[in-house]
Amino acid sequence: MTDTAAPPAAPVTGPGRRFYAVGLSDAVGLGMYLSLSVLFLDQAAGLSNHQVGVVLGTSGVTSLLGVMPIARAAERFGVRTVLTVLFAIRCAAFLGLSAVGSFGQALLAAAVAGLLSRGIGPLIESGLISRVPDGQAVGALARMRTLRNAGMAAGAVPSGAAIAGGEGWAYRSVLLASAVLFLCCAVICRGFPADAVAPAGKARPRRAGILRNRPFLFLTALYGAFTLSALLLGIGMPLWIVQRTQAPAWSVTVVQLLNTVLVVALQVRLSRGTERLPRARTLMFRGGLLAALGAAVVPLTALGGGGPDLVVVVAAAVLLSLGELLIVAGCTGAALLHIPKGQETGHLAAFNMGFAVTTVVGPSLIGAGVDRAWAGWTGWALFFAALGLIALRVPAPRTPERRLGPEESPTASAAVAG
Structure with a gap:
């Protein structure tokens, strides 16, 4: 099934490594949350099964709404600026989520987190492939997917420990750790090259x-x-x-x-x-x-x-x-x-x-x-x-x-x- 005639993508060096670092850190933080989100809302936040379903469903719907507006913002202001802002907001959303004690609070925090969830990945990917020759873009994205899958699996480890303990403070501690990882992502994004994906003021692609x-x-x-x-x-x-x-x-x-x-x-x-x-x-x-x-x-x-x-x-x-x-x-x-x-x-x-x-x-x-x-x-x-x-x-x-x-x-x- 493999194509031995095709050479592997060359490793990305210099600024390109920052994109891999952000992708991996983001995946670990998401893996920590996704592994215990249902049990956190049930055991720590004290929501009913119906309320848990509404919170998670709302997060899924808002994730669809945020994708294209986030992409258009990146085309206008640049990937570095938009990703930094998005990770800072995601950090705040997870800090709020870790402290929720009611259905309304959980709904608001999950909606904000969901709004950002589908828009961040494409920005990281577009910034990454802007650092490699076009013929190596597929390999670069494959390497990113590999890192992100490994990161999601790694994130499940502390979540499993919290679930085993069954204590509310353990669930909240995992979400706090996720928030810290997202803050680290924001800091790393500040070091992205300004031309990772140039702001579209010069040649702005239209949605049409x-x-x-x-x-x-x-x-x-x-x-x-x-x-x-x-x-x-x-x-x-x-x-x-x-x-x-x-x-x-x-x-x-x-x-x-x-x-x-x-x-x-x-x-x-x-x-x-x-x-x-x-x-x-x-x-x-x-x-x-x-x-x-x-x-x-x-x-x-x-x-x-x-x-x-x-x-x-x-x-x-x-x-x-x-x-x-x-x-x-x-x-x-x-x-x-x-x-x-x-x-x-x-x-x-x-x-x-x-x-x-x-x-x-x-x-x-x-x-x-x-x-x-x-x-x-x-x-x-x-x-x-x-x-x-x-x-x-x-x-x-x-x-x-x-x-x-x-x-x-x-x-x-x-x-x-x-």
Whole structure:
């Protein structure tokens, strides 16, 4: 599945390292919060189940509302300024969240935190790829995703300790630690180069440019549909394991661990070569087929007991995880080919909206599929297989597929393509 002809992206040095540092620190802080958010609102803040659902749902909705305004602000004022302000606000929101004692306070703090949650990532990504040659942008983003997945996993460790203790002060201490990490991110952002992504006063890309970029919008929608496979693994599999199989309950942790290990180990490697559209199409196609196969395997748990069920669960988790890796690599590579130079911030924000919308509408669809047992999993298998076939028809960009960076020569580019 790998492309050995494609060279790995060169490590980012100098100011570019700051983007990785911010991405990692941000992921650790978010991992700490996401691992205990439900139990914090229940045990420490004393909210009812209905109130917990409203708070988390509101945070999800506000996250969609903030994406494009944040991107437009970055295009006008620059990534460095906007990220610094956003992390300072996020720090304040988490300080407030750690001290909440009522439904109203929790709702306000979660809404503010959610408003920023989907907008920060694209800004970090656009700033990062502005520091590397265009042919290495996919590898740089893959490395960032690897770091962020590792950071999210690391953030779950202190959260697990707080959950084990079960004390309100422990929950609040974890949120305070998250706030401190976000403050550190703001400080690091102050050291970003001023030209990381230049303010758009000189050549301000208009939002209408994204709306007219139909191939890019097609890819954004395709990416959003494809990422239902990630939610199927994160939501559908745990529900199926505890409700419909004889596999041990700790299988849920095994599924999560397998996914994290595979992402950290393979994301960068599988992203190589996706700066070429044929390679990106192939990865999306293969990813769709792997996701389809993973979904089709799940109902086989009806044939065995605890041991065989565990084997089926592990096999399905590996297939879905590999499918997710190929899908993300292929979609990201193809999307970057359709983003005009200098308009990365707004386009990356719009691209991430595909996944953001999926996280809002996807859980109910997946829950309904689990309720329909084998018929639901078969439907998902057919769905992902169809997406894989559609991915083979992704249109080519109007501009040349691979724009050369300052360190690359036409001869070297032709050698790689060959």
